[in-house]
Amino acid sequence: MIKPTNPESYALITWTDSLQFKACFLSFAAQVKGFVGGCRPIIRIDGAHLSGYYKGVMLTAVAIDGNKEIFVLAYEIVDTESIDSWTYFFRNLRSLFAQYESQKEDWTFISDRMRGVESALFEVFPRATRRICCQHLYSNCKAAGWSGATFHKMFWIAANAYNEYVFEKAMSKIKDFDAAAYDYLKNVEEQWSVHMLDRTVCCDHNTTNFVESFNAITKANRDMPVLTLLEAGGGEFEVRDGHVKFPVTLGNIACGCGKWQGSEIPCKHGLKVIYNQRLDPRDFVSPFYKGLLTNSLMETTSTP
Structure with a gap:
């Protein structure tokens, strides 16, 4: 389709x-x-x-x-x-x-x-x-036992460094903190520090x-x-009625057939969508009808 x-x-x-x-x-x-x-x-x-x-x-x-x-x-x-x-x-x-x-x-x-x-x-x-993604890279470091406020600060200084000098200075501090952490980060083959990124891409995001x-x-x-997952979005649907397709929008309470807008009671196309989405039809009826429906229901239940 x-x-x-x-x-x-x-x-x-x-x-x-x-x-x-x-x-x-x-x-x-x-x-x-x-x-x-x-x-x-x-x-x-x-x-x-x-x-x-x-x-x-x-x-x-x-x-x-x-x-x-x-x-x-x-x-x-x-x-x-x-x-x-x-x-x-x-x-x-x-x-x-x-x-x-x-x-x-x-x-x-x-x-x-x-x-x-x-x-x-x-x-x-x-x-x-x-x-x-540096956030995931940092999570891997934490899982390996390298964490705490000091390491967190040094890691993100290295990750967000725009030049090699700041990066190497932060990495030097990480090496003093834990040589194994330094070796791990040095061996990461993917780009992760901002200074490593290709400038022609014009994007400094590393997460x-x-x-x-x-x-x-x-x-x-x-x-x-x-199928429903791929069709979900914005409350907009399409309902087939014979050889005709009608657009239905729940948010605007509207159907391509026009009946819903005219009466403010869901038409048969609107009802198909409402039931398909496991919603309550009463939520899509004009408040005027709700009052009448409530009174009618009270009269029915009070009848002997």
Whole structure:
């Protein structure tokens, strides 16, 4: 449905040999056009677990626009987070860019050290640059036993250093604090300190806060079945009635058939959406009717 209703969008669904759902990848035309045409060449990637009956993982690619605001590029639903699922994700990203005649291969990706990301990324984008989220890097340090106010301060001075002098000075203090911590950080192959970052990318971010903010927004819907999850958003729905499709908007209490707006009682299309979303129809009825319905109910219950 996405392809005929949103021309030039990229949508792919994959099935197993036994015709069971395996994965899907989606990016609407406006998303990729906006990214290729106006966003900096850095992509934040992350995975968020689905909490519904069938479980699964939602992989997301998020960029930032010129106003430093979240710009969602693409998302994918897979059964589990693995090398195969991330490879599927990156291959679709590559095909997505090729569809819009973007020959760029040296994209910058930033993420935490998720399972399967590194090998999958460089298999599909061998010229890519990878940044590591400093917040996750610091969490790894804490897990290894390097923590406390002193280490915390030195770590973030090194992470946010805009020049090599400040970075090396902070690292020297970390070495005096704990040589093992110094060796660990020195051996991190990904970019993590600001002074290491490619200036041509024009982005000094060294955390994945943007994509995690997007994941936080979707948390309330991640217990839904896959189809419902992908359709959720903004209270806008589409209901088929025979050969006609009617747009229904819960927030505005409106349906394309016009009946709901005219009577302020949900039409049959609105009711389908209300019940589908497990909501109470009485919340979408005009207060005038609620008074009449209450009086009518009282009269019925008082009748012998």
